[in-house]
């Protein structure tokens with residue numbers, strides 16, 4: 230009897246041991262930069278399986294004038310569902326909207342019909358100036374807030390941590406800016422590695438004016454850390470608040486992957502942030518003719534010995550040129566809609582994969 234009990238205990242112990250080992254070896258933090266043709270939809274899946282979607286692309290057929298329609302025909306919501314399926318995600322634990330423009334928030338009503346969204350994270354309603362600047366912003370917000378009423382709602386301020394992975398999987402998401410305010414002091418205790426101090430700011434000038442001065446500068450921006458790996462997604466943050474993330478003080482710390490602000494438009498061309506946070510990889514979530522503008526691309530070209538640029542699309546923006554070779558460009562035309570997928574380990578090593586070709590490159594600091 231004792232012997233049988235011991236055997237059962239041994240079998241259970243072995244099973245637990247195997248499971249734990251498989252998890253530590255196989256589980257990564259995965260980030261899908263989904264092609265929504267010049268908007269944003271970035272799906273983050275933690276090693277414990279929690280999902281955080283940052284923005285949901287355009288509504289319907291994908292223009293600023295489009296209105297949400299049939300979920301079955303919603304271009305961007307369907308692309309998000311495809312990425313979720315690839316990641317084994319069946320519901321969105323957290324949806325964070327960076328701001329209320331149609332290319333970021335427009336796809337929510339359709340997505341919510343396809344995947345349950347449990348918690349909504351955002352900032353205050355758009356101002357009257359936002360509607361004047363980009364017509365339709367208020368309508369996007371109204372359609373979104375009707376959906377939001379069905380879930381939990383969090384409105385964090387700059388400096389707050391998102392309640393992601395409360396089970397302690399080692400993932401930390403800090404809101405570094407929101408509503409045109411940046412966090413008041415650097416992320417506490419955050420250095421690239423134990424014993425290594427935060428890099429000093431390397432600032433030039435006073436920043437670049439925002440192309441759109443109302444809702445973009447109010448973008449809710451986050452810095453994610455998983456062990457030693459870090460990722461910065463600032464939405465379309467631009468103008469003084471973008472500059473203030475790293476100048477005069479480095480509030481962010483070294484960052485492995487930077488999703489270039491505002492799809493790589495020219496108001497993301499200030500070298501200060503790139504020189505201060507020193508990304509190994511910069512990704513432009515551009516469309517063929519949106520974002521990836523000439524000054525930002527020229528800067529990324531200039532920095533190519535230290536920063537590997539990946540592009541969601543090749544660029545046909547006026548006067549601009551691709552920085553990435555074609556194996557680091559997810560889509561060479563408008564026929565494919567491939568994502569860029571990052572898989573990160575807690576030790577800081579990570580890989581980036583081109584969803585169109587499967588080409589993968591590994592990185593380590």
Ligand SMILES: [Zn+2]
Nearest residue numbers: 268332465491
């Ligand atoms: Zn945008």
